[in-house]
Amino acid sequence: MSLTRRQVTVAALAAVPLAFAATGTAHAAHRQRTLHIAGDSTAAQKYADAAPETGWGMAIPFFLNQGLTVANHAVNGRSSKSFVDEGRLDVVLGLIKPGDFLLVQFAHNDEKSDDPTRYTEPWTTYQDYLRLYIEGARSKGARPVLATPVERRRFDADGNAVPTHGEYPAAMRALAAQERVALLDIEALSLALWQRLGVEETKVYFNWTATEQDNTHFNPPGAIAVARLVARELLRTRVLAPRDVIRLDDGIPTSWITWPEASSASVA
Structure with missing residues (x-):
């Protein structure tokens, strides 16, 4: 599906962080750094009609200090390819300012080989599309950050958590090393977390x-658990400084998660 010019404009307006609107000045917007998220449904904002489904991007603000705003551009069903082809990366790059961050997590839908609008091959087109995010962020004076895809809940007969993303995480790791981009290895960390929680307990964490x-x-x-992994990795990789990250060891009440009513500005 391709977006009309009006839809892309509406998407841009919907993604503008509320903190920017509140400042009312270009000077304040310049001082406020933003973490932009480009990704799929595992990270995306969810609305009241989808509750209790929750994207980890909805919880990441709980772990960031007030000097950082989150602009969650992740959209259900998108791959690294379809996000670009629909004009969504252009929208993000139109909003990014020097000093911002572009966190990119894709693979769940890149894997769908029966859908040519979304499918990418790990070691060729997947890396090619990811380079567009990297180059685009750098061209705007922002810092690109790659995150391997969070793992699904899948266990073998012996109760071992098993990976589901094939070669995509390895391809992203290799690209990050080649392009000297910070890598958040959320695939490995989430797999280890599901293993530790086990077959039954993980049901509490999934929808x-x-x-x-x-x-x-x-x-x-x-969503809170995965957002905590993301925040820890942002700190470990020195993308963020210790002053930027909060509550890493604190319990986050699930009541902090809210699902707003979908507005006319939200584009699926």
Whole structure:
């Protein structure tokens, strides 16, 4: 699906951080650094009609100090390719300012080989598209950050958490090293977390409800847990300084998660 010019404009307005609107001055906007997220449904903002499904991007602000604003551009169902082809990366780059960050997490939908609008091959087109995010961020004076895709909930017969993303995490790791880009290895860390929690406990973290057994998307505890992994990695890789990250060892109440009503400005 391609976006019309009006839809792209609306998407841009929807993604503008609220903190920017509140300042009312270019000077204040310049001082406020923004973490832009480009990704898929595992990170995306969810609305009231999707509750309790929760993207980890909804929880990452709980771990960041007031000097950082989050602009969550992640959208359900997008791959590194379709996000670009729909004009969404152009929207993000139109908003990014020097000193900002562009955190990129894709693979869940890049893997869909039966859909040519989304499919990429790990060692060729996937890396090619990721380079567009890297080069685009750098051209704006922002810092690109790659995050390997968070793992799904899948266990073998012996209760071992098993990886589901094939060669995509390895391809991203190799690209990050080649391009000298900070890498958040969320795939490895989330797999280890699901292993530690086990078959039954992980159901609390994923969108398991009375009517749904979803092993890809998160409930509030899962979104908070993955956001904590992201924040720790942003600190470990020195993308952020210690003063930028808060509450890493604190319990985050799930009541902090809210699902706003979908507005006319939200573009699926």
